[in-house]
Structures are given as structure tokens and as C-alpha cells.
Amino acid sequence: MKNISLPVYNEKITALIGPSGCGKSTFLRCFNRMHDLYPDNRYGGEIRLFPDDVNLLSPDVDPIEVRMRVSMVFQKPNPFPKSIFENAAYGLRVRGMNKKAELEEKVETALINAALWNEVKDRLQEPAFNLSGGQQQRLCIARALAIEPELVLFDEPTSALDPIATASIEELMLELKEKVSILIVTHNMQQAARVSDYTAFLYLGEVIEYDETKKIFTNPEKKQTEDYITGRFG
């Protein structure tokens, strides 16, 4: 990656678009230090998280702490093969929370925020795999929300879902942005246009253009951006 510098605003949705292999997911995974899990990776530069202005990439900062403030939803829904309740509660258990009442309250809040509570409230002990694809993804979102993060990362969250499930997840993101900041990577440009407030167009590891979404999609500054958006790329 080369010289990426862009802001991620509070309580807004920022989208990263660009052709495959341009580094969007790689960049996204820096935010919660996922690259630490694999050998031979090195971070350069800083990611500063406000209000306390801490550099998330600093070797002095424990990746576990970073992941407790920045959570992630993946491309393919990956709930644990446990019950629905346990899935949502896992992030809390990891922090040592195990009082039943407290867990139940937080799990309920998370499931309500993920627009899943009404569908699962009377079958919380059932295996998570009994849910449909869209419901599983919402469960993963609930799991990510239960720990009350400051920033939620979405890595192509709907590319494995059908259009109806996709629409419900997009609607969910629009509701969520009032509570958390969202950074989403998508290769579906129309999704970025529908959902995000700010869009960054990445190509070959660089930010070609970053601006408000409505400007990028009606009148972008750079020709490369326009070519990509209008389908003249490649």
C-alpha cells in the first residue's frame, strides 16, 4: 500500500471502493490489527482513533485492546457453531463478563440493534446455523455490536447474500450509523452509492479520490474515478 491518508468520520458511513486487488480489504484489516495474526506483515504509518488520539498501529498498543474498540463483520457470515445467544455473548465473555443478567441484557440490546431480536427472541438457545444467510449475517453484526465498539468494519458484508437480505443489511447500516462509525469495503458501487456518506476510490494501493458520496457519483474530480464509476475501467 502506498501513502493512504483519509479521515473516517464519527457517526458516518465511509465506503472504500475500487477494483479487485487494489488493497481495500488489506487497508480495512489494518484498523483492527488483523494482519498481526499472520506472519511477515508490517504496518507503516498511523491510524489515530479519537477522542483519545491513540495510534492503533503502534507496537505499544495491544492488538486485543484495539479489537475491543474496533469490531469487524466479514464477507461470508461466520457465526460460531453454538447457540444464537452464545454467539452474541462471546465478545462479552472474552472480556470476563459472565453474570447471566448482565449478559442477557447486553445480548438483547445487541440483537435489537441488529434488527434480529423479534425473529429470534423465543429461540435463543437454538443453533445459529438454523438461521438463513441474511439472519446469520445480522447475528454476526449483533455479535460485533454487543461489545459496544466505537468503529465497526464491514468487509463486503452482503456479497454472499441475496438482494432482499442485502437490502435489509443496508437498511440496518443506515440505522446503526447513529450509534457507531462505520467503514465499509464493497465491490458493489451501487451499494456504496446507496449507503455511504463519504467514499474513497482506491486503486493499486493508493487513494485516487476521497469525497462526499454524492459528489463522487455525480461529478468526480479525477478521470480514473469517473471511468471506474461509469464502467469504463478495465
Next chain:
Amino acid sequence: MEREHTIKQYDIELREIREQLLEMGGKVEMMISDAMKSLVERDTALAEATIAYDHQINRMEVEIDEKCLQVLARRQPAARDLRFITLALKIVTDLERIGDQCRNIAKHTLHLNKEPVLKPYIDLPRMAVAAATMVREALDAFVRGDAELALKVCGDDTFVDQLNSQIQRELLTYMMADPTTITRAIRVNAVAKCLERVADHATNVAEMVIFMVKGKDIRHTA
């Protein structure tokens, strides 16, 4: 050089819309000169043909509208393509109105041809030529994405407005001098008004071209 879309059919569809718009513009230009010719040469047959010709213009409006809708539905155009399609839809409306104005001119001509000539027509043909040029240049600007040409068209509107005022003053003196000329003068005035409106529609097209090219909306400003 504008790059082509990855999907070739998309390029073909946009090109078809562009060509049909130009064709419509050409037909409309012809209507303006035919309408004026029928007035100056007192050619009733030509006037009636011009009135009938408006149907073709209307049909083209429907066709181009349909093509644009298809592109909107199927291609989800963005940025420059989106501006092109939405403005093509508006330009088609303006061209159709120009066609309507030409039909109105021809209708007035039918009435005027039944009565003796009021005075030699000098300024009206000049207005018609100016208006037709404006229409042609506005469409050229649209197709080529030439903002400078479009700006020139916006400026040319002043000339047409001046000619219109001049004709009005002249007709006023005729009407005050001789009341029997009033009906003919009013019709001639109406023809001038139609031409002035044609020029206004051409100006609209030019302003939209500037918006498409520059991304800046200069409509409804000074």
C-alpha cells in the same frame, strides 16, 4: 479521447441517443426555416406541411424518451453518463417545444396569407436565422461537450431579444397609424414571440450543456 465502456452495448445505446437527438435537432432547424419561408413567400402549402411535420417531432420525442428510460433502468448510469441521460431527456422536451412554436408560426402564416402583406419582412427572417443557428450550435455543443460554444449561444439570446423588441416597436407604430392593420400586426407580433421563445429554448439547452460538462449549474443565475 473518451474511453469506451466495458459493456459495448452501453456505448451503442448512448450513441444512438446522441444521433437521434442530432437528427431531431436537424429536423427542428428545418422546421424553423420552412416556417419562415412559408411566411415570407406566402406559401400556404409549405405552411400546412410544416404543421403536419410537427407529428414527426413528437414521435421522435417519444422514441428518445423511451431509449433514455431503458438506459436508466438497465445501466444505472453514474457521473457523466447520468448527467448526459438526464439532460438528454430535458433537451428532448425543449426541442419538442421548438417544434410546437414552429407549428404555431405556420398557423399564423396560414391566417396572414389570406390577407395582404403588412410590410416587407426584414427583421423576422433575421430572427429566424439567428434562432436556428442558436439551436444548431446548442446541439453541437451538447454532442461535443463544448462549454465555450454553449456559452456563446447563451450570449446570442440577447441579440434575438433585441430584434424582438425592435419588431414590437415597429408594429406598434403601424397599429397606431392605421387601425385596420391591427389584426395582421398582432399576428406578426405573435410570430416574433414564437421565434423569441425558440431562442429561449435553445438557450436552455446551452445552459444544460454547460452543467453537463462542468458539473456546475448556471441555470437561473445571471
Next chain:
Amino acid sequence: MNLPDTQSIIRRQRLYEQLFIILGIVALLVALLTLLALFTRLAIDGMPRLTPDFFTSFPSRFAERAGILSAWVGSFLVMFVTACAAIPLGVSAGIYLEEYAPKNRWTAIIEINVMNLAGIPSIVYGLLALGLFVQIFGFGQSILSAGLTLALLILPIIIVSTREALRGIPGGIREAAYALGATRWQVVSDHLLPYSSGGVLTGVIIGLSRAIGETAPIITIGALTFIAFLPTSPFMAEFPFISFKWVLDPFTVMPIQMFNWTSRPEEAFQYNAAAAGVVLLAMTLLMNGIAIWLRYRIRKTIKWQAAPLQQRRQRNRSCPFHNPQQPHRNSKRKHASSTFITALFMP
């Protein structure tokens, strides 16, 4: 496309398919029937001797009075020690190699050597045990030495099956757990161990059922062939109520007892050996059966894929295309048996 041509091609392909199916069935039958013949022979010879006395008597010079008490108790105790040694070592090693070890040259060398261990002849293990456990460590010719030797023998099996089981867990689960802020140990203990327990258990039981029949290393470390006593009982009357003195006692195991009997000239002892063989076979089948049953149970609780579509439709009552005519009972039974069969063949 010439229709008669394609039809003759299809016909020929179908013919090959039928031939292959017949070949497969024949091969299967040959193998099964041979096994069946051997077992029947064993059973015919041995069944008459399978009386309760057989299980509760010690070996004796008189064939009619000889029994396998010391042998099966010995086998059981040796398996117990083997399990206690091999399971923690093997599973931990498997977890370490799969999750913690960095992927460099040294780890690759270790991995290759672990695979090689599986191919070493068992008698070499016996020699190693003789030198290391019996003499250097001074455990003597005891259950402890035998258990440790067999543990070494089956260690590669357990390590490999642990690693395979861990690899079978989709990477998305790991990433999801880490992304929630879990430490590596939390990921291992909360997720990886529970989900892989099926595979691990399978590996353990396969290893144990191999160990139960190993004769060469036990002979090498000197299990005695004529033991007319049991090792010291683990249960005592007074505190601390559990004794471990039995690990250092001399012992014998089932294969050795059989070997001893078959080398006697009297024909009666051959029948004893056959009976013992039946018992040994039964023990092995029992262990494998337990493995299969455990896998089946675990497979029911940990589902990687969603339940078959029939069952999901039933559950998803909000689905507008729900077909109320589906008989609930039938689908459940079908699901159960298919799970059982897959449990048989897949770890």
C-alpha cells in the same frame, strides 16, 4: 450433433459404468468374505471356551482351567496408562504444531519427523523402551513401561488426527473469534478444542485400538507370558484409597497370552488362543464402535452446515412458501440415519 453417435457413446459409457460397479462389488465381497471366513473360523474354534470361568481364571498348565483374567486386566491397565500418557501429549503437540508454531524450516523438520514416527516398526519402539524406560529410568518390566512405549507408538496418530481435526475448522471462525478480542488461548479453548473434539476423539480411539493389539514392543520390554496373579489393586482400604503401586508391577496382555498359548503343542490350548482372539477382536470392535457412536453424537451437536432444507422449512414458519404437508417425523428420521452413516465414514 449426430444423434445415433451420441447415443452409442452414451451406451458405451453406461456399460463401462456397470462394469466398474460390478468390479467394485466383487472386490468388496472378496475382502468382506475373507474377513468373515477368518472370523467364523476363530469363532467356531473359540466359542465353546467362552465361559465365565474363562474370564475369571488365571492361566494354567491345564488347558481346561486356563483363563485370561490376568491378560485382559493387564491389557486394560496398559491401555489406561497409554491413554493417560498419549492423549495430553498428543493433543497438546497437535495444537501447538497447528496453532502456535511459526511456519519456518524448523517446524517443517519437526512435522516431517512426526510423520516418520508413524512408520517406525513397532519392535524398534520396543528396543527404545527397553533401553530408556526399563533400564535408564528404572521403571522395570512393568505396566508403566508398556504404557509409555505404546503411548510413543500411537503419538503420531493422535498428533496427525488432532491437526486434521483442527484444520477442518473453517478459518472464518478463527478470524471471527480473534476479531472479537479473544487471545489465542481463548480461541483454542473456547472454539477450536470443542469443535475438533470429534476428530481428536476419533484419532485417540483409533490409536488405542491399534495399541491394544501390539505385541512386539511388549515382548521386547519383557512382559511375562505366564502371570498367575493380578497387579496390585488400585483401590485400598485406608487413606488415600487410591494406590499407584500397580504401575510398577509385572503384567501380561491379551496378544501375549494368545502367543503363549499358540506356541504350546497341546491342541486344547489352540482353542484357548482362538477364544482369546475372539475376545480381543470384540474389544477392538467395541472400542471402534464407541468411537463411531461418539462421533455421531458430537456431529449432532456441532453442525457446520445448516440442517437439510426440509427441516429448515419446517422451522422457518414465517416463510410464505412453507409447505404444511411435509411429514415432520419422516424427515427427522432420515436426518438421523444420514448423520449416523456419515459419522461412520468421516472424521
